[in-house]
Amino acid sequence: MTSQQDSALHSDAANPSRREQILRAAAQLFAERGSRAVGVDDVGAAVGVTGPAIYRHFASKDAMLAEMLLRISERLLAGGTERVAAAGASPVDQLRALVEFQVDFALDNPALITVQDRDLGALTDRDARQVRQLQRRYVEEWVAVLARLHPEASTAACRARAHALFGLINSTPHSAGRVARPAMAGLLAEMAMAAALA
Amino acid sequence: MTSQQDSALHSDAANPSRREQILRAAAQLFAERGSRAVGVDDVGAAVGVTGPAIYRHFASKDAMLAEMLLRISERLLAGGTERVAAAGASPVDQLRALVEFQVDFALDNPALITVQDRDLGALTDRDARQVRQLQRRYVEEWVAVLARLHPEASTAACRARAHALFGLINSTPHSAGRVARPAMAGLLAEMAMAAALA
DNA sequence: GCCTCAGGTTAATCGCCGTTCACACTGGAC
DNA sequence: GTCCAGTGTGAACGGCGATTAACCTGAGGC
Structure with a gap:
């Protein structure tokens, strides 16, 4: 369809x-x-x-899912660190870089976004552990930036903030297609920045 | 556990x-x-x-899931309309009422929140349709309030905004428990309000 | 012209899991 | 005391779906 x-x-x-x-x-x-x-x-x-x-082509159905999720996590982590590095020293610029990266990824790959947080539990313990570790490193990228923007906040609070931002940005698949892509990207980025800095 | x-x-x-x-x-x-x-x-x-x-006690496993999801949707819709009505005429107050309601619900019922958007697809067409209709009415509650706060924005944009706010607030289950409940509620509400008004 | 091998096909196999069945065990109502 | 409705139990039954087996084909290499 x-x-x-x-x-x-x-x-x-x-x-x-x-x-x-x-x-x-x-x-x-x-x-x-x-x-x-x-x-x-x-x-x-x-x-x-x-x-x-x-x-x-694949050893099993599970292997397919595992490869799918591993690739996503790796791509996110790699893209995230790269964008932060390229963004210079300003935490706000770094945050904006991360937000725009995540927004683009979510708009380009709604299916992968959906699968990633819905089917992690279907992986073997071994695979799940590996995916979670990559995800964790990506989250920490965000947490580091958020921590500099909110020096008074605990790490746990920054982590919660990061997850909330993912939830916001990854909502894309739920409001599928009724808004043109550039407008959607702008809207999500704007909301995410406001929420991140609140 | x-x-x-x-x-x-x-x-x-x-x-x-x-x-x-x-x-x-x-x-x-x-x-x-x-x-x-x-x-x-x-x-x-x-x-x-x-x-x-x-x-x-239940006709089938599917019937269990159906009853679960129907109850959630009904509760959200009822709670939402009630809170808006009680909030007076100011759109900002109405928004705050909705945000606080959703935050409380998500913090009180993380499991239900998770099931609701993960397992909707496991319902029969008939049940799914009914749940979606209740959900849609709840979303429209939000959209109406958001439309008054953003008179220039299209309905579709307001709907996307509402979904993004749900994503943000419903991220709770993912950042489980490391932040105390009142602090978490405050953080999520603050972020959601900022994102909604951005 | 053969041999190999990658990539398909169809027809089993096999275990899991939802559901049904036939049969207890209660604990009130009378 | 009897009876019945409500709940449970363990033992089938049946289908579905992942995997495996056995066999086929066509394109290169030699």
């Missing part, structure tokens, strides 16, 4: 391998219905093959 | 019937693992009975 094609998954966006096609289709389906409600046959059908063909 | 006892489910909080116990336990489990990952036996075990005993 959706023509949405979350961009953060492809190595080679132009000519995606079958493996990449599967990951993208799976992300879309997982986001719509939840990973446990999506059958291996559904994923196969979405790329024009039968269910078991998946196993030529 | 958790001593959390979401309060919005009981009619008689003091001496809950077996039926209510089941709903509470199920909400907790569903929030932790997702409704599809929780077995009927798990729910039974959580209240000290075997799985099939559930069927003395």
Whole structure:
């Protein structure tokens, strides 16, 4: 139904391998219905093959989900640290860089955003631990910046603030498409900045 | 494990019937693992009975989830309209009333908040439609207030803004417990007001 | 012209889990 | 005391869905 094609998954966006096609289709389906409600046959059908063909490319359905979530977390962490580094020394500028990065990511990859916080629990302990560790490092990036903007606040409060900002920005998938992308980006960034500095 | 006892489910909080116990336990489990990952036996075990005993109180596992989500939506809608009505004519006061109501609800019922937006898709079409309709009416309550505060903004933009505020406030379950309840309530309300008025 | 191998296919297998069944055990109502 | 409604229990049943097995094909390399 959706023509949405979350961009953060492809190595080679132009000519995606079958493996990449599967990951993208799976992300879309997982986001719509939840990973446990999506059958291996559904994923196969979405790329024009039968269910078991998946196993030529992934060890298991869980492995697909794991790879998906690991890539997202890595991409967020890498992008976040990069943007902060490029933003100079001003905490407000750093915050703005993080906000704009997260807004762009959420608008570009609504399905991945949805899957990430809905299906973390479906991973094996081992995979989940690894994803959570990457997520934690990304959060700490935000916490460090927020701490400089609110010197009086505890670390725990800054962490809560960071999570609240993620919730705000990641609300995108819920208010799907009725507002044009640039306007939406502006609105979310503005709200996030106001909330962050309040 | 958790001593959390979401309060919005009981009619008689003091001496809950077996039926209510089941709903509470199920909400907790569903929030932790997702409704599809929780077995009927798990729910039974959580209240000290075997799985099939559930069927003395609910027609099916889906019926449990449906009742849970319907109650939440009804409670939110009722609470929201009531608070707005009691807040007088000032849009800012009305907004503050809504924000404080939502913050209290989210802090009191983290499990329900989680289940509500994670497991809506597991409902039958009929039930899902009904829940969505209640949710929509609650959202419109917010949209009406936001529209008066931003007369220049489109309805769609106000709706996006409302969803963003829900995302912010409902982030509570993700930053579980490290900040004391009153401080958390203050922080979330402050951030939400700033974001709403930005 | 063969051999290999990547990538598919269809037809089992197999375990899990929602649900139903047939049979107790209560504890009031009368 | 009897009876019945309400609750539970353990043992099937049945379907669904992930995985595996066995077999096929077509494109290169040699």
